[in-house]
Amino acid sequence: MGQGQQEKVSTSLAGAVSEEISASLAPVDAELERRYPGDPGTRQPVHTVYVPGDVFAADTLRSWGDRALATLDEHAPDAAAFAAVLGLSDELAEPVHSRVRAKLEREPIExxxxxxxxxxxxxxxxxxxxxxxxxxxxxxEAYANGTAAPYMGIRMKCMEAPVRDRGIRTLDIFLSGLIAAGGLPEGLVLTLPKVTYPEQVTAMVRLLEAFEKAHALEPGRLGFEIQIETSQSILAADGTAAVARMIQAAEGRATGLHYGTFDYSACLGVSAAYQASDHPAADHAKAVMQVAAAGTGVRVSDGSTNVLPVGPTEKVHDAWRLHYGLTRRALARAYYQGWDMHPGHIPTRYAAVFAFYREGFEQAAARLSRYANRTEGDVMDEPATAKALSGYLLRGLDCGALDIAEVARLTGLTRADLEGFAAPRRGDLTASAQ
Known part of the structure; x- marks a missing residue:
């Protein structure tokens, strides 16, 4: 048959068959859209820093940045020294070190x-x-004068009976104070800890609804993170994954699942010396969290290490290597956020994040460029992979590991292009790239 000859197309099914199937699946279509809207496409911070309510002050963010810089200057005063501690390649040493210093000066806490x-x-x-x-x-005041972190908020006490009223009152006072001071900031984040039953999540939803009604706020304005710190939140008494039910109980308000390293480990009887984010029990919990959250728009955060980089240089270096390794391990497992407990952790948090994005940058950019231009390479990528590649570049841009100019130079794409690839229509992910 000649290439110019038109093929004869034949069908056997009446159009009513497709219409009937579509009608039968309409509830499923609606359920998919409701339960699995996909990632919100907003910036995800690389870490969360916890500061006790009585310690928090107007200069907390700047103080953490200054202390982190002082630790860096004392224990790794130049790029070569820092790279030697962490095992960074010669190519990464200077870019990572300079970007870490710039980050600590500009935005020490995300x-x-x-x-x-x-x-x-x-x-x-x-x-x-x-x-x-x-x-x-x-x-x-921080949001008003431009000194705020991109995201700020409180962790209240949990919904368990002994502290429930106290937690509700603290949240009310905090939110009411923000309203009185001019309104809720865009970067506001609330954390509900020690969630064990989905009903506790529902209670938080009702609480936030009541506050929104009291202040004539748009319904759904207030979201919250769910902290996973008990075994019951992973495996319920009936054998189901309670965390999946918690996401649904949040009625669209859940923004994140945060793993609590030490409470969860203790709940399972892990001895103190082995309570860490790379323990098998932690890996299991986070894997369940990750699967439960996939596609829902709820993001997963790793926990923290309690080994602090303090004392003589040798001890600081040991703590840095531990923290750097745990952070890199989490990033490879798609946990793009974690907790930091001390200013000395901040240099290695950003070093790990920046190295992660910079060392894979050129390959990711080249693959995405080939996909966008429909050119052949050594890997056949599909829409789902293009989504992952663009998401990788966007996260690198958001945290400061990458610059938009260098991304544009290697990909030929704008940020809007990247965002388009990162949030394809649902049907596009099932179609093969041509």
Missing amino acids: DLRIDFEDGYGPRPDAEEDEAAARAARLVA
Whole structure:
């Protein structure tokens, strides 16, 4: 048959068959859209820093940045020294070191949580009332004067009976203070800890609904993170994955699942010396969280290490290597966020993140460019892979590991192009790249 000859197309099914199938699947189509809307496409911070409510001050962010810089200057004063500690290649040494220093000077903390739970503990009601009101004032002032982190908020006490009323009151005081100071900031984040039953998530939803109604806010304005710190949140009494039900119980308000390394490990009886984010029990919990959250728009965050980079240089270097390795391990497993507990952790947090994005940058850019231009290469990529490649580049841009100019130079794409590839229509992911 000649190439110019038109093929004869034949069908056997009446059009009504397709219409009937579509009608029968309409509820499923709607359910897919409701339950699995995909990633929101907004920036995800690379870490969350917890500061007790009584310690938080107007200069906390700058203080952490200055202390991190001082630690870096004392224990790894130049790019070669820092690279030697962490095992960075010669090609990465200078770019990573210079970007870490610039980040610590410009934006030392991406996400700050003022803690009224474990880091704060039980206090007299009047004391916690005052601390919550003070936190609201300082957060409002930070956003007003441009010194805020991109994301800021509080971790309240949990919904368990002994502390429930106290947690609700603290949240009310904090949010009411923000409203009185001019409104809720765009970067506001709330964290609900020690969630064990989906009903506790539902209670949080009802609480936020009541606050929105009290202040005539847009329904759904307030979202929250769910902290996974108990075995029951992973495996419920009936054998189901409770965390999946928690996401649905949030009714679209859940923004993240945060793994609590030490509470979860203790819950399973892991001895203190082995409580770490790379323990098999931690890997299992986070894998379940990751699968439950996939496609829902809820993001997963790793936990922290409690080994602090303090003391003589040798001990600082050991702690840095541990933290760097755990962070790189999490990134490879698609946990793009974690917790940091000390200013000395910040240099290695950013070093790990920047190295992760910079060392794979050229390959990712080349693959995405070939996909976008429909040119052949040594890998046959599909829409799902293009989504992953563009998401990788966007996360690198958001944290400062990459610059838009260098991404554009190697890909020929704008940020809007990248965002388009990162958020394809659902049907596009099932179609093969041509």
